[in-house]
Amino acid sequence: MKKYCGIILMSALALSGLAAHAQKDPDVGGAAMYPTKNIVENAVNSKDHTTLVAAVKAAGLVDTLEGAGPFTVFAPTNEAFAKLPAGTVDTLLKPENKDQLVKILTYHVVAGHMTTMDLKRKIKMDGDKTVLKTVEGGTLTATMEGGKIVLTDEKGGTATITIANVIQSNGVIQVVDNVLMPN
Structure with missing residues (x-):
């Protein structure tokens, strides 16, 4: 009887763990992010990441970010891209600036x-x-400030992780509030 009760208890705990995990799929940009989908499959559904998705497509990085990985992507929101000087995003999306765009995105x-x-x-x-x-x-330097993880780029700019641990089949997305710039 003890063994039978133990099996039932273990099964109940396992099922509750699965249910808890199912509830942890975060919403990003109004869309659920599923750990069974890859970085690109999830990102295209986030209305907060349309600029990032357009940039990834323009840079030709879709296949890479759909690959096996694993990757950790510090994903700037549309608001983060909007903080850049006027015209920056439009300029980066032009075919002649693809190398610079790839450099920024892979950073x-x-x-x-x-x-x-x-x-x-x-x-x-x-x-x-x-x-x-x-x-x-x-390189990026990660520190803790006020209980949050802050990333500092090579130019001294910072970005804070605002939505953490968006688990993907090929890595994890950490949503950030600023675009980071390489040297």
Whole structure:
């Protein structure tokens, strides 16, 4: 009888864990983000990331971000892109500026699957800040400020993670409030 009750209890805990996980799929830009979909499949549904999606398409990075990964993408919102000087986004989306656009977008990507828990652990282990190598080849410095993770780019600009741990089949999206710039 004890063994039978234990099996029932374990089954109930497993099912409640599945239900809890199902409820954790965050909404980003008014759309549910599903961990069974890849970065691009989820991002195209976010109304807060239409500029990022257009930029990824213009840069020819769709196939890469649909690939196996894993990738951690620090994904600027439309509002983040709107903070750039007037005309910047339109200029970057022109075919003749594709190399610059690729450089900026890949600067927002780190190889591997990094949750905020992973980032906080690295920040603590490395002495209050950690340096992340981007796919572009540059670095981002992650620190904690007021309980939030802040990324500092090579030019001294900062972005704060506003929606954390949007788990994807090929990585994780960390939504940020500013566009980060490489050197």
